[in-house]
Amino acid sequence: MTQKRATPTIKRRRVGGQLRRWRGTVRSGDAAKLMGWDTTRLSRIERGTYRVSDEEVRTLCQRLGVDDPDGVEEVARAAEQPLGEGWWAAYAGRIGQNYLDFIELEAEAQTLQVQHPVIVPGLLQSPGYVREMITRRPTAVSPEHAEMLVAIRLARQAVLSTATRLHALVPESALHATFESGPAIMRDQIRKLLDASEMANVELQIIPLTTHPTYGSSGAITLLSYKHPWAKVASVDGPMGGSHTDDAAQVSFLEREFAAIAEIALTVDKSRDLLNEYLEGPHK
Structure with a gap:
């Protein structure tokens, strides 16, 4: 299976941050088990250092009981946004x-x-x-x-x-x-x-x-x-x-x-x- 391109760093951090807010008081270990992940992977996703797919966003939110369909779809869309979109991408590494x-x-x-x-x-x-x-x-x-x-x-x-x-x-x-x-x-x-x-x-x-x-x-x-x-x-x-x-x-x-x-x-x-x-x- 071809590895999908990661989203921009700031987008990954915002996706991960929103997932962390939705996790709320659920312990990270318990949330990770809902996806068959280890705690390290979930931690990296929430800190924005590891990508997460749109389907993983939807599945995790469903298993966490997140009742916000519009919000979940917005975050899932952002998770799949390709690297390098936007005019500013041409300046990566230069500023x-x-x-x-x-x-x-x-x-x-x-x-x-x-x-x-x-x-x-x-x-x-x-x-x-x-x-x-x-x-x-x-x-x-x-x-x-x-x-x-x-x-x-x-x-x-x-x-x-x-x-x-x-x-x-x-x-x-x-x-x-x-x-x-x-x-x-x-x-x-x-x-x-x-x-x-x-x-x-x-x-x-x-x-x-x-x-x-x-x-x-x-x-x-x-x-x-x-x-x-x-x-x-x-x-x-x-x-x-x-x-x-x-x-x-x-x-x-x-x-x-x-x-x-x-x-x-x-x-x-x-x-x-x-x-x-x-x-x-x-x-x-």
Whole structure:
């Protein structure tokens, strides 16, 4: 029998994680016996280091008494998804695995909540702004690698052309950035934000300059929600790159953090008015 190709690493981990949640309080040894497996195999499946087929997903869930036919079918479908699907697969081995995983998580999300305390979030950056952020960073990369990162960030923005909903919190301080390339960079960026604010699937709020600095001081946050039964994911940026988790307690904490910042941000309409003021004023 031909060995089927494994699903992507992040997909395997999410499949295994959902099976673990469905197992609940059933001991791993008892669950493994239901399938005629040893405990090691089940452990590896749940940790995402071993593939599981769609039929095995259905059988295990049936024997565990999982009463969620739609959820089981969704996980079974994901278990059979071939390796290498998605435009991001072309960058495997060329960028960090965490970033590659995040791109896939972002591309498959139904809703995205994004907050950055310093800059315009990546999904809303204009091409000129993207290039400034990547090519002028203190930790320089080669021109070839920088161009690849620019292309990736712009390609990620395709999610806004789908049914994905985005709620973005943008710091007003980011609108004060100046670049050696000239004021056209920020003028184009503000136009990009205004255009995005008119999209039906985008909710854009500006965090005013007068906001107490404790709001957003914990760093950039991205919250990702999915169709049933997948768990929500939270991603936090850092100087060494981003990290993500589907731990329910950690996700809940960051959801409260995001909600608190959104509460003190300007409304969508007032945010749009402020962007127009910047376009007509200091950055004209």
